Amino acid sequence: MKEIIIHQEKAQNPAGLVELCPFGAIEYQEQQLSISAACKMCGLCVKNGPPGVFEAVEERVEKIDKDQWQGIAIYIQHSHGEIHPVSFELIGKARELAAKIDHPVYALFIGSEIREKVNELGCYGVDKIFVYDQPELAQFRVEPYAAVFEDFINAVKPSTVLVGGTTVGRSLAPRVAARFRTGLTADCTFLDLQPNTDLDQIRPAFGGNIMAHIRTTNSRPQFATVRYKIFSAPQEAAEVTSEMVFRTVAPEKLVSRVKVIGTHVKEAVEHLEDADVIIVAGRGVKKEGDMEMIQALADRLGAQIAGTRPLIEAGWVDPRRQIGLSGRTVSPKLIVTCGVSGAVQFTAGMGGAEHIVAINTDPNAAIFKTAHIGLVGDMYEIIPQLLERLENEPAKALICKPVLAVEEA
Amino acid sequence: MEILVCIKQVPGTTEVNIDEETGSLIRDGIDSKMNPYDLYALESALRLKQKTDARISVLTMGPPQAKAIIAESYMMGVDTGYILTDRALAGADCLATAYALSQSIQKIGMPDLIICGKQTTDGDTAQVGPKVAELLSIPHVTNVTRIKNIDAKGIVVEADLPGEVQVVELPYPALVTVEKDIFQPRLPSYRLKLQTTDRKVTTFRLKDLADQDPAHYGLSGSPTQVVRIFPPETEHESEIITGDTVVLTEKLHDMLSKWKFV
Numbered sequence: 054m055k056e057i058i059i060h061q062e063k064a065q066n067p068a069g070l071v072e073l074c075p076f077g078a079i080e081y082q083e084q085q086l087s088i089s090a091a092c093k094m095c096g097l098c099v100k101n102g103p104p105g106v107f108e109a110v111e112e113r114v115e116k117i118d119k120d121q122w123q124g125i126a127i128y129i130q131h132s133h134g135e136i137h138p139v140s141f142e143l144i145g146k147a148r149e150l151a152a153k154i155d156h157p158v159y160a161l162f163i164g165s166e167i168r169e170k171v172n173e174l175g176c177y178g179v180d181k182i183f184v185y186d187q188p189e190l191a192q193f194r195v196e197p198y199a200a201v202f203e204d205f206i207n208a209v210k211p212s213t214v215l216v217g218g219t220t221v222g223r224s225l226a227p228r229v230a231a232r233f234r235t236g237l238t239a240d241c242t243f244l245d246l247q248p249n250t251d252l253d254q255i256r257p258a259f260g261g262n263i264m265a266h267i268r269t270t271n272s273r274p275q276f277a278t279v280r281y282k283i284f285s286a287p288q289e290a291a292e293v294t295s296e297m298v299f300r301t302v303a304p305e306k307l308v309s310r311v312k313v314i315g316t317h318v319k320e321a322v323e324h325l326e327d328a329d330v331i332i333v334a335g336r337g338v339k340k341e342g343d344m345e346m347i348q349a350l351a352d353r354l355g356a357q358i359a360g361t362r363p364l365i366e367a368g369w370v371d372p373r374r375q376i377g378l379s380g381r382t383v384s385p386k387l388i389v390t391c392g393v394s395g396a397v398q399f400t401a402g403m404g405g406a407e408h409i410v411a412i413n414t415d416p417n418a419a420i421f422k423t424a425h426i427g428l429v430g431d432m433y434e435i436i437p438q439l440l441e442r443l444e445n446e447p448a449k450a451l452i453c454k455p456v457l458a459v460e461e462a
Numbered sequence: 463m464e465i466l467v468c469i470k471q472v473p474g475t476t477e478v479n480i481d482e483e484t485g486s487l488i489r490d491g492i493d494s495k496m497n498p499y500d501l502y503a504l505e506s507a508l509r510l511k512q513k514t515d516a517r518i519s520v521l522t523m524g525p526p527q528a529k530a531i532i533a534e535s536y537m538m539g540v541d542t543g544y545i546l547t548d549r550a551l552a553g554a555d556c557l558a559t560a561y562a563l564s565q566s567i568q569k570i571g572m573p574d575l576i577i578c579g580k581q582t583t584d585g586d587t588a589q590v591g592p593k594v595a596e597l598l599s600i601p602h603v604t605n606v607t608r609i610k611n612i613d614a615k616g617i618v619v620e621a622d623l624p625g626e627v628q629v630v631e632l633p634y635p636a637l638v639t640v641e642k643d644i645f646q647p648r649l650p651s652y653r654l655k656l657q658t659t660d661r662k663v664t665t666f667r668l669k670d671l672a673d674q675d676p677a678h679y680g681l682s683g684s685p686t687q688v689v690r691i692f693p694p695e696t697e698h699e700s701e702i703i704t705g706d707t708v709v710l711t712e713k714l715h716d717m718l719s720k721w722k723f724v
Contacts, residue, residue: 435714
């Protein structure tokens with residue numbers, strides 16, 4: 054879209070300009086300034102440098118006709134007909150966005166023997182549901198699913214496509230977006246629409262320490278993935294309001310080189326998402342043996358243990374128990390963070406918690422901006438003292454169902 | 463058999479701040495490292511090398527300094543390394559990155575198997591792997607948690623889906639992205655370090671690729687555009703309690719009682 058050119062003759066102190074670039078992309082060798090492949094095209098050298106030395110040259114690009122693309126489409130995630138709740142959350146968001154620009158909301162429902170689920174889906178205010186119900190689509194395989202997605206986009210020409218950020222969504226969406234050579238923004242935590250139908254997408258980047266506002270300005274459809282529990286699902290209406298459109302794709306287009314040999318249920322794990330109380334261990338935990346103290350607190354509160362990325366990477370906490378954008382999103386009744394600094398990559402995964410308690414020795418820790426109760430102190434003192442104090446009290450009949458029992462049922 | 467692993471150099475730390483006045487990124491030094499998730503992809507390839515007679519190559523895209531991670535992968539047992547570096551690639555989003563990688567892979571010659579890490583720690587998108595597979599028109603499977611079998615024709619893997627595990631057979635050529643806990647990555651070996659000090663790294667520039675149109679690369683080839691970056695905001699009423707441990711413990715106990723958790 055643009056290129057940065059250097060006007061060497063205007064540089065008074067060329068050697069000093071190397072410092073302008075936070076990525077180290079400006080080099081000064083043999084009396085010449087140059088820009089290396091480390092350049093991120095951030096434009097800071099143009100903005101902060103001496104006038105006229107660095108110039109951003111815009112390239113002329115043919116503009117697409119955005120009016121050709123109408124509507125917001127949701128990819129309906131399901132497992133053998135059981136619809137994943139993220140799909141309803143995205144329908145809610147799509148309706149809100151579509152109302153702003155008077156666009157329709159579409160749903161794309163791909164699978165085999167899913168017709169009886171269509172009515173369930175029809176009660177959420179989607180204008181049209183496109184159903185592809187074919188035996189070849191019984192198992193998720195990326196090639197046939199992408200072929201159906203392609204058929205849908207060519208037939209409907211939606212302006213925006215929202216996909217839930219599950220493992221299936223994060224495999225399928227990039228495949229389809231790349232096929233249309235269009236933009237896809239991962240794990241958006243905020244979505245809005247411009248009057249010109251450009252989708253405003255905000256997502257944490259750079260390890261979550263910065264937020265990036267991203268737009269797909271000149272290609273359609275514009276794709277975004279959103280994690281489970283970021284948005285809220287709409288109320289289910291009493292009757293079906295959606296129009297159903299049944300389509301098929303020629304079976305020869307649904308062939309796949311991938312063969313599904315079998316499926317099996319995951320080994321029974323307590324799902325962190327179902328926990329009412331969660332104790333989170335962070336980098337403040339000094340050694341693996343100290344997890345016993347965290348466990349003791351969890352046991353006393355009927356809680357599950359979770360961890361932040363450093364503890365997952367250290368192998369002290371099961372990777373399935375990571376909270377944050379690269380892990381799980383949870384909204385329990387109570388969350389107690391122990392020695393967690395509170396990077397947004399983590400807090401984005403727990404913002405929905407009803408009560409958030411943070412224990413951290415650093416009064417400036419970011420976690421205190423998210424916590425409802427922030428205790429500036431040492432968990433190595435507070436947790437043992439609390440446990441000692443609770444020893445003399447009878448355990449409260451838990452207001453939450455014990456998660457293990459739920460799993461066994 | 464040929465296995466290619468895609469790797470990336472990422473900042474050594476994710477502690478990045480923004481100067482609110484200038485809007486510029488503040489980074490402490492230029493400390494960088496191999497994307498931790500790529501270590502699992504490398505380890506998977508090296509384990510397969512032990513079972514078959516596979517040759518392992520790595521491919522990275524980035525500034526010339528990114529050669530450091532190729533040297534590191536040589537110390538782990540990788541045979542050949544390629545780096546794609548060109549100013550025209552600056553500002554590439556996931557699609558432009560995947561396109562540049564797919565062009566490089568065609569230049570190298572299509573391997574039997576391409577292995578990518580689950581995601582990077584800087585972009586965190588997990589999108590480049592599937593996009594490379596699409597642009598090369600080969601099948602892919604993401605979130606691979608286990609490699610069950612490998613032979614001259616294909617590979618059998620287990621993939622993590624919502625609610626179930628899928629056992630999938632993939633014929634070559636194919637691309638997989640592997641999960642973090644698939645294997646424990648080995649450490650670089652000192653013996654291999656000595657042996658590979660002089661091993662060559664092949665450098666590709668835009669002019670080496672079949673498609674040399676700069677409009678398809680870097681910022682020009684990126685459909686997504688960053689409007690702005692800003693520090694995360696929190697607007698929250700929070701009660702911060704300081705004092706000695708007795709005070710803090712008492713407060714915690716009171717709140718837990720009030721909320722009926724004890």
